[in-house]
Amino acid sequence: TTAQKPSKDLPLPRDFVWGAATAAYQIEGGAFQDGKGPSIWDMFSHVVPSRTSGDNGDVACDHYNRMPKDVELMESLGLDVYRFSISWSRIIPLGGRHDQVNEAGVTFYNNLIDQLAARNITPSVTLYHWDAPQALYDRYGAFLNTAEFKADFENYARLCFSRFGDRVKEWVTFNEPYVISVFGHHSGSLAPGHNRATGFDTKTEPWRVGHTIILSHTSVAQIYADEFRPTQEGCTAIVLNGHMYEPFDSNSNADKAAARRRMEFYFGWFADPIYLGQDYPAVMRAQLGSRLPKFSPDELELLRKSVSLNTFFGLNHYSTKYARALPDPPADDDITGNVEEGAINSEGEEIGPVSGMIWLRVAPEGFRKLLSWLWKRYSIPIIITENGCPCPGENNMTLEQAVDDQFRIRYLGLYLDAISQAIYTDGVLVKGYYVWSLMDNFEWSAGYSPRFGIVHTDYKTLLRTPKKSASYLKHSFRHRRERNQHHI
Numbered sequence: 001t002t003a004q005k006p007s008k009d010l011p012l013p014r015d016f017v018w019g020a021a022t023a024a025y026q027i028e029g030g031a032f033q034d035g036k037g038p039s040i041w042d043m044f045s046h047v048v049p050s051r052t053s054g055d056n057g058d059v060a061c062d063h064y065n066r067m068p069k070d071v072e073l074m075e076s077l078g079l080d081v082y083r084f085s086i087s088w089s090r091i092i093p094l095g096g097r098h099d100q101v102n103e104a105g106v107t108f109y110n111n112l113i114d115q116l117a118a119r120n121i122t123p124s125v126t127l128y129h130w131d132a133p134q135a136l137y138d139r140y141g142a143f144l145n146t147a148e149f150k151a152d153f154e155n156y157a158r159l160c161f162s163r164f165g166d167r168v169k170e171w172v173t174f175n176e177p178y179v180i181s182v183f184g185h186h187s188g189s190l191a192p193g194h195n196r197a198t199g200f201d202t203k204t205e206p207w208r209v210g211h212t213i214i215l216s217h218t219s220v221a222q223i224y225a226d227e228f229r230p231t232q233e234g235c236t237a238i239v240l241n242g243h244m245y246e247p248f249d250s251n252s253n254a255d256k257a258a259a260r261r262r263m264e265f266y267f268g269w270f271a272d273p274i275y276l277g278q279d280y281p282a283v284m285r286a287q288l289g290s291r292l293p294k295f296s297p298d299e300l301e302l303l304r305k306s307v308s309l310n311t312f313f314g315l316n317h318y319s320t321k322y323a324r325a326l327p328d329p330p331a332d333d334d335i336t337g338n339v340e341e342g343a344i345n346s347e348g349e350e351i352g353p354v355s356g357m358i359w360l361r362v363a364p365e366g367f368r369k370l371l372s373w374l375w376k377r378y379s380i381p382i383i384i385t386e387n388g389c390p391c392p393g394e395n396n397m398t399l400e401q402a403v404d405d406q407f408r409i410r411y412l413g414l415y416l417d418a419i420s421q422a423i424y425t426d427g428v429l430v431k432g433y434y435v436w437s438l439m440d441n442f443e444w445s446a447g448y449s450p451r452f453g454i455v456h457t458d459y460k461t462l463l464r465t466p467k468k469s470a471s472y473l474k475h476s477f478r479h480r481r482e483r484n485q486h487h488i
């Protein structure tokens, strides 16, 4: 399983769209420019620099000052879609509903959207990709205060819809609520870094944060539908991330149940309320009891009513893991569904070749199975809003070596084949694919060493150089869409 197979270049529907994704804090830089307020990532990276491997997003790819050139680059790559996020504290420096709007920040995004339109690239805009205004944590704990946060997020969303919604038709409220909840408020490896060691209540915080995100998402989807969709005619969705899980021992019923349970704790946590309009999965209720917040009857009614407002399932997916049942009882701050996860099964087999990141192994069969699992459970069209990988050792290569990214080309090819099989063999509706990422950028706690880009970034000169995977994708999408005989 450790050798990589080549892609079969399987077909994709003619109207299948492809694009590339980024996030504000990872590429923009300009962290203190033109009146931007501090976000939790400015604080997290500056206060204890070791938490971000000594790096920070002060400059990043300097996209804030190089945006027109970057959009030219996107055009040359042949992107249909560019997925980016808005930095909340760039346009409302203190974040709250009574705080001032920073017009310079609004202008930056207006210019970006105009440049994209001029080059025929469709924007897909995420409102929240992890960079909360620091002031919201200082004032009331941000996500930990549901009512306050929801009201401030509604105000921020309204501002974005009213200023950008004439040209933006695809809106994502939150990127990866799982990561915001668990990595921000349980392990603490991402901002704001809440964990047991820093004195926070990891038994309840992740679940409270998740609850706030679900209710805020639902409310903003309703606001868009009521106040903006009639004139703007766009759509809203949320982006969920997660691995596929296979049983550690394929003969063990306990491990099979553990794999299913792990999926419900990862995807079901958010997708059951949002895409089914119902309470959290029963396995979560059973294990977590009162640690898991309750939806009031009114909230459940609102959830039910807003299911149809979500026009697609945004999926960020990278890899597959094995799940092994742990003995009861679960730890009092367990977030996994009492599961141990790993890359090696009971036969000693690896799930797939390892990329430049330890958690990311090449396992396209898992991706195909996940697409089916999601389709069966939620029956909603899926857009892959992130997928990609760094090549092994990529950060220690010369430019010439780094742009010859054969490992990435094979990974992407196999994952696109998996989408094709999901569509044509398994009957899953997948509508698009956005590669992570447009260019090498700030990889959160890992700093600048992991390189996920299809374009190389030189952090000294800030020069961008497309890698071979960029032209591979351009040609592969053309070829796959032409090969399609199915006329979807």
Ligand code: GBH
Pocket: 023, 026, 175, 176, 179, 183, 241, 316, 359, 386, 436, 443, 452
């Ligand atoms: C996405 O998260 C993000 O949306 C994007 O910003 C990011 O750059 C991209 O992935 C690549 O990482 O270190 O073993 O604790 C993906 C979800 C969750 C995957 C945290 C890595 C850390 C695993 N990520 N996880 S570990």
